[in-house]
Amino acid sequence: MLQKGFLLNNRYEIIEKIGSGGMSDVYKAKCKMLNRFVAIKVLKDEFRQDDNFVTKFRVEAQSAASLSHQNIVNIYDVGQDQNVYYIVMELVEGITLKEYIKEKGILSSKETIALSMQIASGMEHAHNNHIIHRDIKPQNIIISDGKIAKVTDFGIARAASSATISAANVAGSVHYISPEQARGGYTDEKSDLYSLGITMYEMATGKVPFEGDNNVSVALSHLQDDIKKPSEVNPEIASSLEDVIIKLTQKKTDLRYDSTSDLIEDLRKALNAPEGDFVKIDSVPDKDTIFMSEEEVKQLRNVSLKDMDDFFEDEVEEKKETSQSDKLIERLIVGSGIILALLLVSVITFFAVNRLQERFIPEEIVVPSVEGYSEEEASRRLANLNLILNVDSYQYSEEVEEGLIIVQSPEEGTIVNEEAIVNVIVSQGIQRFRVPSVTDLRFNDAERLVIEQNLKPERELQYSDTVPMGVVMEQYPQAGEWLRKDETVVIVVSNGREPIYTTVPDVRGETEATARNMLESNNLEVGNVSQVESQTYPEGTVVSQTVSGGEEVEEGYVIDIVVSLGYTQYYEERILIQNVLEDDLDYALIKIELHQDGEVTTIFEEQNVFESDFPLTITVEGKEGGGTIYLYRDGEHYESWPIYFSPQGSDSDSDYLEVIDEG
Structure with a gap:
């Protein structure tokens, strides 16, 4: 089981497991290359070892990948990542027809016909491309959220049918299997039509026509038992729909529809005239001669003497007027004649049956292997055994040389009757894809064209003085050449002009104007200029730069610089604030500020001050020069005092403020 986040073939990221079947597990994944969600079927372990x-799985899946139709779940890719074999398919949001029937029970005739037309349309497209599904059933049909029916697993069923699969894996299909499939005979488009008929039966009645204790009994019912009319299960079914289903489910292939196109035509009529009588259902033709079976011959040979005595006694009673001795003689003569007659009939019948077997029962032949042979060689090899070669399709193959047979059905060792048809798929050799012309395109467009041709783009950057950045300059191989799937096309993309490097000068200590000239002389640009106080660098000179002097950068690089504002000297003073409370006040909200050069600095945050807290000792820091101390009591300005800051200290005094001399 693949874990969430696993990257399949470095392209498909596994998101979650969304289903499981007899052959495979199904995952929702995201294609990193085309940025879309897909469904991926991954073969289970027991099949990977075979x-x-x-081989058959890959060939059939690649064949089905050629199908593109709105009623078929399209196959995008078939691949292998180490020992993981997978098929990438269109992700359809919806449920299977089996689940849909389970939810709704019996579908109306109108809905049954509408869905059947969609399914038949997808089958018609496949049949026109010589691809037979071989496992049409509700489980292989998805009903999208938009009520579009899509058939899935085209081509896969054929691979499964030619491999050794346990009964558990095919149990889901036995209820929809055609009689010719049940007996292991030759299957064609009409086998798909029979399975569709059973599927339509289930849509119209809510159940399959045959149930049994095991798979074998169900398969035998398809071979021998008549299907109960749908109207006996669902009296509401339209008569024309019932006629279509009855014709589709005939035991003999000759009595079914000749093609899916004919079926679609009748379904259209049924949609417009539900009770119309237009479906032509042929009956089995009468036969002039009925041949005696081997069992009947055996019964005839085993007639007992007691049976003859009984017959003899019956004869005697018819002649009661003869004498006893005459009766005895007569009985012996008649009995002897009957015995001789029966012996003669047995002998004649024995030879007649053997002659009839020789004439009418086909010879059984073991199918030889023709895989790896040319068409001509395979045809001659099969003709020698009175078998017929039929080329089912021509397909590309990575392993089998062009003109040779990739796979056959029935496979080697299968016992068939003479004049049986052996279907084969012939290799067209390795599929190659034409390299598109992508020069002068933007890289994104060039990449898309290469991917659409099933090739792998690889970007290579080069500097150019003439080609704009991001535009394709060259490509390897050249346009028009042929490559195998997933081979690489190198796309050479312009990276713009090749950069020229220069040395950054050290402009620290230089004036702003000088620094600008030095940087611009080296083909550099001056970016943001900020200012900061500095004790080291005089006012108006450069304090720092974003790239240190001596470093190599590309011409045109932007350098930010910081210019000195000089240094402001600050001086501290300690002051005492005397009691500013009235006699009737125990406390008050006090706030003290320093006002200097238009700036206001709070030196005592507003708080309750009690009489016992006075005098207040406060450290004040200010620039050289004068300032004013403001005192606020209960939110109102109460008093102001001048103060002067200098290296020598301040001499400001008043009734309430005293500057403490630290000297």
């Missing part, structure tokens, strides 16, 4: 099955 090289023969894996």
